[in-house]
Amino acid sequence: MGASTAAMIRTARARDTGPPRNRISCLYTMAWMRSKGRPHDRNLMREDEQQIHMLFDAGDRALMAADIDALDRVFAEDYVQYDPAGQAFTKQEVLNNLRSGKTRYPVIVSTRREIRLFANFAIVHGSESDEVEAEGKRFAVRYLYMDVVCKRDGRWQIVGSQLVKPEDKEYS
Numbered sequence: 001m002g003a004s005t006a007a008m009i010r011t012a013r014a015r016d017t018g019p020p021r022n023r024i025s026c027l028y029t030m031a032w033m034r035s036k037g038r039p040h041d042r043n044l045m046r047e048d049e050q051q052i053h054m055l056f057d058a059g060d061r062a063l064m065a066a067d068i069d070a071l072d073r074v075f076a077e078d079y080v081q082y083d084p085a086g087q088a089f090t091k092q093e094v095l096n097n098l099r100s101g102k103t104r105y106p107v108i109v110s111t112r113r114e115i116r117l118f119a120n121f122a123i124v125h126g127s128e129s130d131e132v133e134a135e136g137k138r139f140a141v142r143y144l145y146m147d148v149v150c151k152r153d154g155r156w157q158i159v160g161s162q163l164v165k166p167e168d169k170e171y172s
Contacts, residue, residue: 048122048151049115049117049122051156052115052117052124052149052156053113053115055156056113056124057110058070058074059071059074059158060108060110060128063108064106066101068095068099071094071095075091075095075157076157076158077091078091079158079159080160081160082163083163084165103132103134104132105131106131106133107130107131108128109130110128111126111128111129112126112127113126114126120150120151120152121149122148123146123148124145124149125146125147126145127142127144127145127166128142128145129141130142130143141165142166143164143165144164144165144166145164146162147160148160
């Protein structure tokens with residue numbers, strides 16, 4: 001990371017006195033600023049989109065199998081997830097929760113996924129219908145999500161996630 005980018009991040013963090021959910025907006029902005037002006041041809045874009053789809057499919061399989069090692073590769077070290085209540089979880093907190101077995105995701109069905117690619121980062125938004133096991137009960141849940149993925153050292157990883165549970169209306 002260049003000195004000017006690091007300075008911008010420090011300045012943004014110093015000014016961020018709002019709730020944690022505002023920090024994910026900063027993440028999107030910083031990713032956009034870092035990728036500005038970098039060329040990206042159509043063939044590379046198609047290849048990157050395919051790799052991102054494969055990353056998300058691998059992530060879904062790893063969540064269903066509670067495969068911590070696979071998820072460790074899917075999520076970047078600086079990964080942050082915001083749950084529907086706005087609570088932030090680090091990568092380690094997410095992995096520790098899965099490792100504990102308190103929450104399991106035996107069924108994950110992606111119902112929509114759209115990728116907006118910007119050179120070395122992308123915003124992925126979509127929806128899924130899942131079955132979750134928690135506290136000895138199994139129930140259906142629907143999520144809308146927006147994730148930020150970055151390409152670092154030639155591979156894509158998820159760096160941020162925001163989950164939302166929609167009202168009980170039809171969506172897709």
